[in-house]
Amino acid sequence: MNDDRDLIFSNIRKALEPLPERAPYPEWDAEMPICREHPEFAERWDLYAYKLQQVNGTPLRGLKALGEWLVAAGQTFGYCDPKLVDEVRAEPAFAGITLETEFDRARVDEYLFGITLASGAIAETGTVILKDKETSARLGALAPWTHVAILRPERLLASTAEAIASLGDDPSVIWATGPSKTADVEGILIEGVHGPGTQICCLV
Amino acid sequence: MTPTKTQQSIDKFARDIDAEVHDSVWGGAKKTSEARYAALERDFPETADKLRETAGKIKQHTLENLDKYLAQAEASLQANGAQVHFARDGDRANEIILDIMKQAGATRMVKAKSMVSEETELAHFLEKNGMSCVETDLGEFIVQIDHDHPSHIVKPIIHKNRRQIAKSFEREGLGEYDDDPETICRRARKFLRDKFLHADVGLTGANFVSAESGRLTIVTNEGNARFCMAANRVHIAIVGIEKLVPTDRDLGLLLNLIGRSGTGQQLTVYSQFIKGPRTEGQPHGPEEMHVVFVDNKRTEVLATNCRDILRCIRCGACLNVCPVYRQASGHAYRSVYPGPVGAVLSPLLAGSRFPELADLPKASSLCGACNEVCPVNIPIPDLLLRLRDKAKREGAKKASAGTPGMGMYALLASQPTAWRGAMSMGKAMNMTPPAVMNIVPAAAAWQSARQLPPWRGGKFRSWMKTRKHAHDA
Numbered sequence: 126m127n128d129d130r131d132l133i134f135s136n137i138r139k140a141l142e143p144l145p146e147r148a149p150y151p152e153w154d155a156e157m158p159i160c161r162e163h164p165e166f167a168e169r170w171d172l173y174a175y176k177l178q179q180v181n182g183t184p185l186r187g188l189k190a191l192g193e194w195l196v197a198a199g200q201t202f203g204y205c206d207p208k209l210v211d212e213v214r215a216e217p218a219f220a221g222i223t224l225e226t227e228f229d230r231a232r233v234d235e236y237l238f239g240i241t242l243a244s245g246a247i248a249e250t251g252t253v254i255l256k257d258k259e260t261s262a263r264l265g266a267l268a269p270w271t272h273v274a275i276l277r278p279e280r281l282l283a284s285t286a287e288a289i290a291s292l293g294d295d296p297s298v299i300w301a302t303g304p305s306k307t308a309d310v311e312g313i314l315i316e317g318v319h320g321p322g323t324q325i326c327c328l329v
Numbered sequence: 330m331t332p333t334k335t336q337q338s339i340d341k342f343a344r345d346i347d348a349e350v351h352d353s354v355w356g357g358a359k360k361t362s363e364a365r366y367a368a369l370e371r372d373f374p375e376t377a378d379k380l381r382e383t384a385g386k387i388k389q390h391t392l393e394n395l396d397k398y399l400a401q402a403e404a405s406l407q408a409n410g411a412q413v414h415f416a417r418d419g420d421r422a423n424e425i426i427l428d429i430m431k432q433a434g435a436t437r438m439v440k441a442k443s444m445v446s447e448e449t450e451l452a453h454f455l456e457k458n459g460m461s462c463v464e465t466d467l468g469e470f471i472v473q474i475d476h477d478h479p480s481h482i483v484k485p486i487i488h489k490n491r492r493q494i495a496k497s498f499e500r501e502g503l504g505e506y507d508d509d510p511e512t513i514c515r516r517a518r519k520f521l522r523d524k525f526l527h528a529d530v531g532l533t534g535a536n537f538v539s540a541e542s543g544r545l546t547i548v549t550n551e552g553n554a555r556f557c558m559a560a561n562r563v564h565i566a567i568v569g570i571e572k573l574v575p576t577d578r579d580l581g582l583l584l585n586l587i588g589r590s591g592t593g594q595q596l597t598v599y600s601q602f603i604k605g606p607r608t609e610g611q612p613h614g615p616e617e618m619h620v621v622f623v624d625n626k627r628t629e630v631l632a633t634n635c636r637d638i639l640r641c642i643r644c645g646a647c648l649n650v651c652p653v654y655r656q657a658s659g660h661a662y663r664s665v666y667p668g669p670v671g672a673v674l675s676p677l678l679a680g681s682r683f684p685e686l687a688d689l690p691k692a693s694s695l696c697g698a699c700n701e702v703c704p705v706n707i708p709i710p711d712l713l714l715r716l717r718d719k720a721k722r723e724g725a726k727k728a729s730a731g732t733p734g735m736g737m738y739a740l741l742a743s744q745p746t747a748w749r750g751a752m753s754m755g756k757a758m759n760m761t762p763p764a765v766m767n768i769v770p771a772a773a774a775w776q777s778a779r780q781l782p783p784w785r786g787g788k789f790r791s792w793m794k795t796r797k798h799a800h801d802a
Contacts, residue, residue: 130415133570133624137396140632147393150575151386158380158585160372160595180598228612230560233526250596263559263613267552268522285596289581292544296409296605297558297614302596305552309468309484310510311353311491312360318467318514319521320552320599 159284160249169248169281170328176251180303181316182324191273191327192218195238200271203238204228206261209275212329213240228262239265243274244295246281246326247288250302253326254288257297272301272321276328336774337730339653339692342661350488354480354658357487358649364593365646365702372595373585384586385706388640391540391573392631398540398573399622405543409605411618419449422623426451426532426565427458429619433563435460435529439521441547441554442466443534444482444643445569445623447665448678451532462532463524465553467517474501480659480667483591483645488658521553531557531615535568536642537583538620541576544604545620548587548597555599564606564615570622571639583642586704590644630677635712638673640705647699647709653692662689669699673712676720687725690716752787759784 141147166172174184185191195201196218205213207226213219228236241261245254253274260266266274282288292298305320316322336344369377391398403413414429416422422445430438438455440446440462452473455462464473468485472478475497479485486494495508503516533554535545545566547554558564574580580602588594607614630639648654648668659667664675664686672693676686690713699709720728741747758766763781767773775781 129417129421129624132417133415133622133628134396134399136624136628137399137570137631140628140636141393141396144393148386148389150390151383153383153582155578157376157383158582160585161374176595180594230526234522252596257608257611257614260611263555263607263611267555267559285581285585286578289577292542292577292602296603296608298602299555300596300600300602302594302598302600304598305550306598307467307514307551308592309466309471309486310494310513312357312484313510315511315514317518318551318553319465319518319525319556 155286158286169283170278173246173248173251173281173326176249177303177324177326178251180251181306182251182303182326185325185327188213188216188327188329189218191325192216192220192222194325195219195222195271198271200237202235203240203269203271204236204262204265205240206242206265206275208261209240209242228265230264233264233268236265236269238271238273239267239269240273240275241266243276243280243326244298245288245291246274246276247283247285247300248281249284252285252288252300252302253324254282255299255301256293256295258295263297267320270317270321271323271325273325273327274301276326278328281328337688337691338663338727339657339661339688343653343657346656346658346661349490350658351656353490354487355655357481357484358651358655361484361592361645362649362702365589365649366593368589368593368595372589380582380586381704381706384582384704385640387574387579387582388642388705389637391575392571392636392639395570395573395631398575399570401540402538402543402573403622405540406604406620409543411543411605411620414619414621416621416623416625418625419623422449422567422621422625423451423454425621426567427455427460429563429565430455430460430530433529433617435563437524437528438462438530438532439465439525439528439553439557439561440469441531441533441549441557442469442485443532443567444665445534445625446532446567447479448625449567449623451567463521463528465521465525465551465557466549467514467551470517470521471497478660481645481648482643482666482668482670488660525556526560528557528561530563530565531559531561532565532567533557535566535572535620536587537574537580538568538572539575539577539580540573542604544577544580544602546580546584547601547603548584548599550592550594550598552599554601558601558603558615559613562615563617563619564603565619565621566603567621567623569627570624571627571641583704587642587644590642590646590702590704626678626680629680630674633677634715635673635677637707638670638677638709638712640707641670641674642705643670644704646702646704650698650702652694652696652698657692661692664689669693669709669713670707673709673716676716684720684723684725684727687716687720687723687728688730690714690720691728749787749790752790755784755786
């Protein structure tokens, strides 16, 4: 075991030793990887909503819109982060919807949706950011067919570069850009492979 | 086409390939290449090449300082509460993983996609040792139930169509024959969901590792890597030592590149940044995290003049754009890594078995498309030439199949009189029927798909002579 470590390091040094010089780290501007600008969107949220729709995600504004969307989709039973549940239940549009605040693994396929907090979002890519410390249950955000990320407006970031800078010390940060998908079968797009088939980001 | 002795192995694959497989591979590769161009045009119009070049320099810098960055990554991961292991080769990596499972009292593994685990044949090894190991990427799952091999780095079943998949599902008891792609996916979701929920261990690879923070970056579209870190107690990541980048900031650049290069997406659906076991208070996810850094001949490659190939981020863009890959499919490369990257990497990783794969660097017209699309700007055509040279020097027989001997040419080209004689004799070829010329095997191989143009040799020399006289006059 330790032999392997020593062997690998010694082989690396031996391999690099004959090099007359080592390639330097290139200088590069943090702005460089930022994608094409979209001046047609006045507000950051509008760009975000456009980008999320491009990857077949669903942007919604306000809990009323969310409640109506879930009722219309017939999704009236789901999981909700205990820290968000009072705020969600207070919205009259959720009157016919049952929320559970404990995710029961034995009934994993009964939850039609899961509502958790978005630690952030990225406007230029339509991405939702989920940090482990702010996600009440990993399975609640992953297993149900519909995942709803509740986004506070001040947490909407402009670019992936900003999002990288804000990774912090969380052990597990997930960027989710649209619903789970595959094109393994003949290149045909199918959504909802293992993760959510519907990805909603709701601005509250 | 009639078979000839002198054809290269890859030509034989291309000749004998099933028509359905050919159409699947050709169409799939072309479609993905086009998606890549569309993503470029849409999202990265001005900076596209600058991004590739910068990413290439970052990876090259990392490789040439690998001792420093590998030690830094190890320290960072340990500080985050992860356990770090080192494996000199594939066998050692497999043993380490088996040992981790035994110590954790684990018997069931769910596994996300990892090319290095294909190198070590991890799944076979674990099953031989009494563990269950289920591939959870849809394509890899189908490869596993078919006892097949992936034929593409990103799209492992690019060579299969829906009818073949539906038959496999029927055979495995996943339902009656139904070749609707949506039905196929739903059945896989249901079957694998149960595996995820009952697994002890989730195994993933890593696309990038930041030395600064120890963060493993793992990208998937299906969400299976997320599920390999949700319901199970232990997470193991198997990672080639070349996957490092110096800082988190570099991750942002490379993530922008890998999505569009691999599948034409601005970002892959899930990008995960994992640097340790689950956080306190989180009810789900692994309490234990292990990272196994694998050499498996990478340090040997680092010592060669082809070390640039270790920049590769396994996006598959060079496969999709390659005219040879499109015709021959991935299995023609007879190794874990197909396509242009495989033509360089596979013979190098083969070690003493280099001669068996020495023909792969020749399976290229050196058109350069692979270099043009490469997100880390690897000069693949240059590396192919270096490997052709190596094969020639080492006298690898496979490298000379289909190539006429150049000894005669060298003799003629260095003797003006002999050259003039050969030029005038060349005219005799115009009067020789092609069938007679086919006595020479190389000529037969060449003529089997092409027509020899009429000989016009010597024209330049006579033109030059006339021109010189005109000048003097």
